[in-house]
Each structure stands twice: as C-alpha cells, then as structure tokens.
Amino acid sequence: MTTSTALLLADLTGVAVFAASGASAAVVKRLDLFGVVFVGFVAALGGGILRDLVIDEVPPLAFADWRYVTTAAVTAGAVFWLHPQLARLRTCVLVLDAAGLGLFTVTGTLKALDAQVPAVGACLVGMLTAIGGGLARDLLTAEIPVVLRSEIYAVAALVGAVLVTVLEAFGHADATGLTVAAAFVFLVRLVALRRRWSVPVPT
Amino acid sequence: MTTSTALLLADLTGVAVFAASGASAAVVKRLDLFGVVFVGFVAALGGGILRDLVIDEVPPLAFADWRYVTTAAVTAGAVFWLHPQLARLRTCVLVLDAAGLGLFTVTGTLKALDAQVPAVGACLVGMLTAIGGGLARDLLTAEIPVVLRSEIYAVAALVGAVLVTVLEAFGHADATGLTVAAAFVFLVRLVALRRRWSVPVPT
Amino acid sequence: MTTSTALLLADLTGVAVFAASGASAAVVKRLDLFGVVFVGFVAALGGGILRDLVIDEVPPLAFADWRYVTTAAVTAGAVFWLHPQLARLRTCVLVLDAAGLGLFTVTGTLKALDAQVPAVGACLVGMLTAIGGGLARDLLTAEIPVVLRSEIYAVAALVGAVLVTVLEAFGHADATGLTVAAAFVFLVRLVALRRRWSVPVPT
Incomplete structure (x- = not known):
C-alpha cells in the first residue's frame, strides 16, 4: 500500500466517522x-x-x-436505518470520533502548509478542518x-496542528512523525473523555 | 430574445421569488x-x-x-410594506418558490459542469445552489x-441536478432539455406539496 | 508613521474591539x-x-x-479573565464597537474596489466586512x-461604504477622505445609540 493510498484511507475513515456523528x-x-x-455530509465534509x-x-x-460524498452519504444512511442498534455503540463512536479528530488535524495542517499558508495560519486551518464539520452540524x-462549551476537543486539535507545523519546520513531517501527531491528538482526546x-x- | 437574455430573466425571477420567501x-x-x-438578500443570493x-x-x-442585489432588495422591501396583503397569496408564493427551485437547480448544475467540476460534485453544487439560500434564511x-425536516424539496433539486448532468453528458443540454429539467423539478415539488x-x- | 502602518493599527484596533464584543x-x-x-476570533475576523x-x-x-489572530486571541482571553471588571465599561465598549464599525467599513470597501468589484458589489462587501463578524458571533x-433586529448599525455601515465608493470614483479616496468616511459611520452609530x-x- 502506497503512502497516498494510506492517506486516502485515513481521510475516508475520518469522513465516515464524522458523517456518523452528524447523522446521529x-x-x-x-x-x-x-x-x-445532509447533516452527515456537512459534519463530514464541512471542515474540509x-x-x-x-x-x-x-x-x-x-x-x-x-x-x-459517497462515503459520507452511505454512512449517514446506515445510521438512519440502524440507529436503534447503534445506541449501545456510543463508546465506539466516541473513540472513532477521536480518531477522526486526529486524522483531520494532521491532513488539514499539512495541506495548509503545502499551500504556503504561514505557520500560525496553518495551525488555525488544521484546527478548523477538524472542528468545522462539528460546528456546522x-x-x-x-x-x-x-x-x-466543554471538554478538551478543539484544544487537542490545536496542539496537534502546532506539532505538525513544528515537525514540518524541522523536516520531520514524514509518515512516522505524522502518525505520532495524529495518535497524540487521539490519545489526548480519549484521556480527556475518561478523566x-x-x-x-x-468565574 | 436571445438565450442569454432568457437565462438572465429566469435567474432574476428565481432571485425575486427566494427574496420574497426570505423576507416573509x-x-x-x-x-x-x-x-x-438582508434575510431576503441572503435567501435569494446565498446559494449562488x-x-x-x-x-x-x-x-x-x-x-x-x-x-x-437590486432585484432581491426591491422584492424584499415590497414584502416588508405589503405583507398584510400578501398573506392571501400564500399558494402563489409556494408555486413561485417551486419555480425558483427548478431554475436554480438547472443554472447551478450547468455552471458547475462548465467549471469542470466532476459529475457527482456538480449535482451537489446544483442542489446546494437551489437549497443554500433557504438554509441560510x-x-x-x-x-x-x-x-x-420534511417534504420533498431538496430531493427534487437533487434529481433535477442529476437529470441536467445526464443531459450534458449526452450532449442534450440545450434550451429544450434544460427547460424540461427545470419543469420536472417544478412539477415534482408541486405534486409533493399537493399530495x-x-x-x-x-423510526 | 507611514500610511500603511496607520492602516494596520486601525485594522488591529477594529479586530481587538470586535474580539472583545464576541468574547463578552x-x-x-x-x-x-x-x-x-473562538467566538472572539470569529467576531473579529469572520467578516474579513x-x-x-x-x-x-x-x-x-x-x-x-x-x-x-494574536490580537483577537489575546483580547478575548483578557475578557475571559477580566470580565467582572469590564461590566462597568459597557459604554466604553459600545464606543469602541462603533469605531470598529467605521474602520472595517472603510477598509472592506476599499479592498473590494481595489479587487475590481463593481461599485454596488463593493458597497455590499464593505458592509458585510463590518457586520459579518457580529452575525457569525x-x-x-x-x-x-x-x-x-433593531437600531441603526448595518445601515450606518452601508451608507459609509457608499461614501467610500463615491470618494474613490471622484479620486478623493485619500487619507483625509477615508478618515471622514470612517468618522461619519462612527458618529452616525453613536448618535443612533444615544437617540x-x-x-x-x-406593521
């Protein structure tokens, strides 16, 4: 599997997860x-x-x-018909949502840096990519x-975006570095949920 | 009357109708x-x-x-001053709104195809052009x-957008074909309202 | 102090004022x-x-x-921690907000004219720059x-944008002319508040 295939799969996984959260x-x-x-579509693709x-x-x-759009629509349609069975999967959805947060932060920040957006702006774009769909939902x-309103969510994305920007500045934005950044956002979000x-x- | 004049008139008719719905x-x-x-302006022009x-x-x-913007502002201003008399025109407004839905679906999809947006994306853009103003309103x-929330509205636009895309692919996106597509959306919406x-x- | 430094300071003052209104x-x-x-950021920068x-x-x-973004974030953060002391500064905030309205109207209209947007469209863009952040907030x-809902606010911005467009058309969009336009919006807004x-x- 090439890197771009891996990135596409990661991206589509994020799309499916956020579509499920919007549809729910x-x-x-x-x-x-x-x-x-439609809300599934917006939640999955609005940030992007x-x-x-x-x-x-x-x-x-x-x-x-x-x-x-196909991934988003199929996932949202599945939630429409299966939602009674999904109720007991709530923990699973929260974990997948945390994974989507990490993936979208990394891809959003990278794309902004590639498009010559300066560092501070790229961190903002990365964070907005990750939280924009949920805002629109x-x-x-x-x-x-x-x-x-609450919880560590956007802050985890923002810290992850800073991490990606620093990695890129030092030439370490390779597969390993980016995976670490995505995993960092994912774990911070999970620990924040549990704690x-x-x-x-x-005040 | 040339084709482009006809298209402009169709477009401005749609703008006036949606401005009236926003202003109401x-x-x-x-x-x-x-x-x-302002809400009339956004309802009329937000999708575009x-x-x-x-x-x-x-x-x-x-x-x-x-x-x-002039068409939208004048129409919305007229609604502001005339709205008591307009109450009994509710059916008329619903019919005009259905016409606007058909017109914006066709022009939105065509413009997206002309801008080299692939077929699936162009259908989405066409539908969003037609429903975007109402969403923002x-x-x-x-x-x-x-x-x-209810009723056949966006779905009529989506089917119309698919129809325009198919016509374009087979080289039949001429005045006749496009008029048929707009009329189709219009009629589906009207029948859906009545039935x-x-x-x-x-569930 | 050069003109561009003066413009930047004016712009950042507007950003700080609108960030404070969003954060409040x-x-x-x-x-x-x-x-x-985040709401401070959107209120300050959404229109732009x-x-x-x-x-x-x-x-x-x-x-x-x-x-x-730094100006917006620092101002919003300051409001978060200092807001009990800010309550008695309400009049001050309203005056600063009126100043921001004037500044953003002028810079937004000018940038649209510079980008070759026609006159009517440039007036709209100028007004939207000034009121867009508050709408998003x-x-x-x-x-x-x-x-x-009420009060002379957007209308002051719209009139100011028309003024800038007329000044530009007659070649008087220099520092003096623009300052007059910004001051006009500012004063109309203040008088509207007081009266x-x-x-x-x-009806």
Whole structure:
C-alpha cells in the first residue's frame, strides 16, 4: 500500500466517522432521511470545504472526488436505518470520533502548509478542518456548538496542528512523525473523555 | 430574445421569488426593515454565492452584477410594506418558490459542469445552489432548516441536478432539455406539496 | 508613521474591539475558555475572511498575518479573565464597537474596489466586512443576529461604504477622505445609540 493510498484511507475513515456523528445528531432532532444524510455530509465534509476555500483549492475535494460524498452519504444512511442498534455503540463512536479528530488535524495542517499558508495560519486551518464539520452540524441542528462549551476537543486539535507545523519546520513531517501527531491528538482526546478534563469556564 | 437574455430573466425571477420567501420569514420574526431586506438578500443570493466560491467564479455574481442585489432588495422591501396583503397569496408564493427551485437547480448544475467540476460534485453544487439560500434564511432566523425536516424539496433539486448532468453528458443540454429539467423539478415539488409527499423520518 | 502602518493599527484596533464584543457574548452564554476565544476570533475576523474569499484574496489575511489572530486571541482571553471588571465599561465598549464599525467599513470597501468589484458589489462587501463578524458571533451563540433586529448599525455601515465608493470614483479616496468616511459611520452609530434611532419594524 502506497503512502497516498494510506492517506486516502485515513481521510475516508475520518469522513465516515464524522458523517456518523452528524447523522446521529440529526436522528435525535427527528430530521427526515434527507436531513440526516445532509447533516452527515456537512459534519463530514464541512471542515474540509472551508479548508479548501481558504487555501484556494477549488473545487473543494468534497466536490471534486466522488468517493468523499459517497462515503459520507452511505454512512449517514446506515445510521438512519440502524440507529436503534447503534445506541449501545456510543463508546465506539466516541473513540472513532477521536480518531477522526486526529486524522483531520494532521491532513488539514499539512495541506495548509503545502499551500504556503504561514505557520500560525496553518495551525488555525488544521484546527478548523477538524472542528468545522462539528460546528456546522450543531448550527444546522440549532444547538450552541458543543465544541465551544466543554471538554478538551478543539484544544487537542490545536496542539496537534502546532506539532505538525513544528515537525514540518524541522523536516520531520514524514509518515512516522505524522502518525505520532495524529495518535497524540487521539490519545489526548480519549484521556480527556475518561478523566473528564475540561477547559475552564468563566468565574 | 436571445438565450442569454432568457437565462438572465429566469435567474432574476428565481432571485425575486427566494427574496420574497426570505423576507416573509423575517417579517414573521419581527425583524426590522434592514433585517427583512438582508434575510431576503441572503435567501435569494446565498446559494449562488456558495456556488461561485466553490467553482472559483469570483467575485460571485451577487457582487459582480448589480441587477441581482437590486432585484432581491426591491422584492424584499415590497414584502416588508405589503405583507398584510400578501398573506392571501400564500399558494402563489409556494408555486413561485417551486419555480425558483427548478431554475436554480438547472443554472447551478450547468455552471458547475462548465467549471469542470466532476459529475457527482456538480449535482451537489446544483442542489446546494437551489437549497443554500433557504438554509441560510433559516439559520439567520434561528430555525432548524425546514428543508432538512420534511417534504420533498431538496430531493427534487437533487434529481433535477442529476437529470441536467445526464443531459450534458449526452450532449442534450440545450434550451429544450434544460427547460424540461427545470419543469420536472417544478412539477415534482408541486405534486409533493399537493399530495403531502414526504421523506421518511427515523423510526 | 507611514500610511500603511496607520492602516494596520486601525485594522488591529477594529479586530481587538470586535474580539472583545464576541468574547463578552460568549461569557454571557457560559462558554469555556476555548469557546470564548473562538467566538472572539470569529467576531473579529469572520467578516474579513468572508471579504477575502469573495475578492479571491487567499489565504485570507486572518490566516496569512499572525498579528490578526494574536490580537483577537489575546483580547478575548483578557475578557475571559477580566470580565467582572469590564461590566462597568459597557459604554466604553459600545464606543469602541462603533469605531470598529467605521474602520472595517472603510477598509472592506476599499479592498473590494481595489479587487475590481463593481461599485454596488463593493458597497455590499464593505458592509458585510463590518457586520459579518457580529452575525457569525450571534449564530454561534444561538441568537437571531442583533444587527437584523433593531437600531441603526448595518445601515450606518452601508451608507459609509457608499461614501467610500463615491470618494474613490471622484479620486478623493485619500487619507483625509477615508478618515471622514470612517468618522461619519462612527458618529452616525453613536448618535443612533444615544437617540435610540431605529429602523422601522413591520406593521
């Protein structure tokens, strides 16, 4: 398996996981089949669309490569029909979501650096790629975005994006380095979930 | 009347209809005159702005051609002052909205294909052009977008976009073919309204 | 001090003021530290990001120049920790917000004209630069945007944008002319606040 195949598989895994999280939120709000698939699409691909618009990669990958939208739509459709059985898989979904967070942080930051976005901006783009879909999901379902309210989520992505930027600056953004960065985001998120770590709230 | 004049008239008709739907929603929420005009502008032109950003047609038509924003603003202003008389025109507005859906689906899909977006992506862009303004209207007025909740609306647009893409692939995307596609979306939407067809909701 | 230094200082002042307004809204909603900084970032830079996407200035300044995001983040962080002391500064914040409105209107309109956007479109882009961040702030905190509901706010920006466009057309868009335009928006907004001027609401 070549590196680009590995990257594509990683990316599509992230798409499927985020589509499932969006579709689950839509099912809870009693949206119809189209609504469930659409919120799944936005949750999976919204962050990447924003990223591609910002780095002028048009049309965005979500529109240019049919495998992305197909993965998102099939996953969201499956959640629509299978959601009663999925209820007991909640832990599994949280773990997969943490994996998606790590993968999207790494690919988003890398693409921004490749597009000559300066370091600070690239970290922002990487973080927005990872959290943008979830933000859009919550806006579409009329919730204050959960990522702004509690828990270590976006902060894990931001730290991961800084890590990728530092690796790139020192010439270590190879498969090993990037895997370490993705795994770091994944683990921070999992430990934060288990230990109920959170970001301070106003006094 | 040349083809491009016909297309422009069709496009501006769609803009006026969607501006009226946005302005009506804003009047219900008791927004002020500026708010009514602004929500009308977003409902009429938001889908096209998103389309133009995605296909890298910048500045988007809504900013590049003054006739678009003028049409939207005048229509929304008229709704602000005339809305008590418009209440009894509800059926008329629904019919015009269905016409706008058909027109925007066809022009959005065509522009995406012209900009070399692959087939699946072009169908998505066409559908988003048609439903994007309504989505933004509902977000601005703090509602879960109605297009995600019930009725055959986005699905009619998606099927119409697929139809345009197939016509284009077989070299039949001429005035007749495109008119048929727009009429198809229009009729599906009208029949769905009358028969109360809807998309399944989660069990 | 050169003109471009003066413009940068003016721009960063606007960023700081809008970041403070976004962070304050987030504190009221009890978002966590990350949420407060993020809403501050969006309120300060969302309008400019939209402007840069529309005029194809990519990556947007918010990602290309680290001073913008740093100013926004530091200001929002300061609001998070100092907000009890800020409560009595409400008048001061309103005055600064009016100043930011004037500054962003002028810089947004100018950049659109420089990017060859036609006059009507440039006025829209200038107004959206000034009000876009506040719109996004209210969407993220699940409120109907205040700018659509009452008071002279967006209208002051729109009139200021028209003024800049007229000055540019007659070759008077120099430091004096632009300062007058910004001051005009600032004063209209302040007088509207004090006199409780508002835009008509539907009858």
